Amino acid sequence: xxxxxxxxxxxxxxxxxxTGALGVTxxxxxxxxxxxxxxxxxxxxxVALVLARQxxxxxxxxxxxxxxxxxxxxxxxxxxxxxxxxxxxxxFAPPFWEMILGEALALxxxxxxxxxxxxxxxxxxxxxxxxxxxxxxxxxxxxxxGDVCARxxxxxxxxxxxxxxxxxxxxxxxxxxxxxxxxxxxxxxxxAALPEDGYPGxxxxxxxxxxxxxxxxxxxxxxxxxxxxxxxDFAAGGAKPKALRLLPGLHRLAGGFPRHSRLPxxxxxxxxxxxxxxxxGLPGLLGRLxxxxxxxxxxxxxxxxxxxxxxxxxxx
Numbered sequence: 001x002x003x004x005x006x007x008x009x010x011x012x013x014x015x016x017x018x019t020g021a022l023g024v025t026x027x028x029x030x031x032x033x034x035x036x037x038x039x040x041x042x043x044x045x046x047v048a049l050v051l052a053r054q055x056x057x058x059x060x061x062x063x064x065x066x067x068x069x070x071x072x073x074x075x076x077x078x079x080x081x082x083x084x085x086x087x088x089x090x091x092f093a094p095p096f097w098e099m100i101l102g103e104a105l106a107l108x109x110x111x112x113x114x115x116x117x118x119x120x121x122x123x124x125x126x127x128x129x130x131x132x133x134x135x136x137x138x139x140x141x142x143x144x145x146g147d148v149c150a151r152x153x154x155x156x157x158x159x160x161x162x163x164x165x166x167x168x169x170x171x172x173x174x175x176x177x178x179x180x181x182x183x184x185x186x187x188x189x190x191x192a193a194l195p196e197d198g199y200p201g202x203x204x205x206x207x208x209x210x211x212x213x214x215x216x217x218x219x220x221x222x223x224x225x226x227x228x229x230x231x232x233d234f235a236a237g238g239a240k241p242k243a244l245r246l247l248p249g250l251h252r253l254a255g256g257f258p259r260h261s262r263l264p265x266x267x268x269x270x271x272x273x274x275x276x277x278x279x280x281g282l283p284g285l286l287g288r289l290x291x292x293x294x295x296x297x298x299x300x301x302x303x304x305x306x307x308x309x310x311x312x313x314x315x316x
Contacts (some may be wrong), residue, residue, distance in 0.1 A: 001042075001043070001092075001100060002032045002043065004076070004096070004099075004100075005032060005043055005045075005090060006030045006032060008070060008071070008072065008076070008077075009030050009045065009047060009066070009070070010026065010030065011070075011071060012066050012067070012069040012070040012071070013026045013047075013066065013069075014026070015069040015071070016065055016066060016068075016069040019069070021065050021068075021069065022051075022055060022062070022065060022066075023055060024051045024054045024055045025054065027047065027050055027051065030045060030047050031045055031046050031047065031050070032044070032045050033045075035089060040083065040089050041079075041081075041089035041090050041091045042090060042091055042092045043089075043090050043092075044083075044087050044088065044089045044090070045087070045088050045090075046086070046087055047066065047088070048060070048062040048063035048066060048082075048086040048087075048088060049085060049086045049087070052086065058086070059085050059086025060082055060085065060086045062086065063082045063086050063087075063088050064082065066088070067080055067082070067088065074095060074096075074099070075093055075095045075096075076092060076093060076095060076096035076099070077090060077091065077092065077093060077096070078091040078092060078093035079091040112155065113155045113156070113157075114155070114156050114157060115156075115157040116156050116157055117153065117156045117157035117158035117159075118157055119157060119158070119159050120157075120158050120159065121158070121159045121161070122153050122158045122159065122160050122161070123160075123161045123163055124146055124149050124150040124153065124160060124161070124162055124163065125146075125162075125163040125164070125165060126142050126143065126145065126146020126147070126149075126150075126162070126163075126164070127139050127142045127143050127146060127164055128142075128164055128165045128166070128167075129166075130167065130172075131166055131167070131168045131173075131176075131236055132172050132173065132175070132176045132199060132235075133199070133201060133203070134201070134203045146162070147162070150162050168236050173232050173236060174228070174232065175195075175197055175198060175199060176199060176231075176232055176235050176236065177228040177229055177230075177231045177232025177233075177235065178195060178198060178228045178231070178232075179194060179195075179198040179199040179200075179204055180204050180207055180208055180211065180228075180231035180232070180234070180235045181219070181227055181228045181231040182194050182195075182198065183204045183205050183207070183208035184208040184211055184212055184219060184231060186208075187205070187208050187209060187212050188212065188217070188220070204235070207234070207235050208231075210234075211231065211234050211235075214234075215230075219231070
């Protein structure tokens with residue numbers, strides 16, 4: 001829409017300069033914006049304000065000159081007016097919208113694509129679920145927003161990398177190990193309390209229950225640090241298969257959950273399919289209802305998505 005009107009304005013400026021009505025150099029770009037209120041029209045330009053100093057004339061007089069040289073052979077414009085200090089508002093006629101719809105139908109999925117990105121490399125990092133806690137539908141929302149951002153950037157000519165990070169090192173993993181050890185000891189009947197910085201989530205009770213079933217009293221005789229390390233490794237390792245069930249789009253990645261990996265397209269669909277599968281194969285009707293509910297919930301929960309336009313750094 002903007003490029004069509006910009007073409008008309010460039011023609012008007014060219015004609016005005018050729019006839020001597022304007023003594024200016026056309027700007028490299030012509031600013032076009034949607035007005036703050038529909039009553040002002042469909043698009044507005046400040047080109048007269050931009051060129052006023054160069055032309056040595058009041059912006060409103062310059063706007064009148066531009067409009068006097070504006071040609072509209074196809075009847076795209078229903079009306080124009082000059083507002084404020086020199087803004088020019090435009091209203092499009094039905095033939096313009098018919099032409100736009102025809103273009104959209106003819107181009108199909110290619111409509112709206114551009115090369116403005118010029119192949120610039122962009123990294124979109126999204127979801128990046130923290131391994132110290134369970135996955136939830138908010139991660140699905142992050143997958144939606146992140147993938148949409150990546151697709152939009154691709155459609156404008158950017159070279160996009162999708163990234164997913166699993167931060168399974170450092171202090172937070174040590175806290176996970178100590179918190180799991182406390183839950184393990186509580187299940188074994190010991191009087192143990194979570195540290196102030198511990199993770200209070202009930203999901204660690206389930207982790208500790210599986211740990212207890214596997215090792216029994218095997219951790220009781222170990223030194224505190226070694227026992228916490230065993231709990232840390234068990235909790236982190238147990239989270240990975242669950243994550244792969246819920247996010248089957250990631251299952252194709254070599255080695256399960258690398259710390260730094262690319263996300264395939266269509267992750268959100270994989271997230272929902274995996275979520276339903278993880279619930280135990282519900283009947284088709286209930287499955288459809290849960291899909292709808294998930295789609296609604298992902299729009300309400302917070303997500304994590306970041307975009308960087310520098311060359312992606314590779315982990316060592």
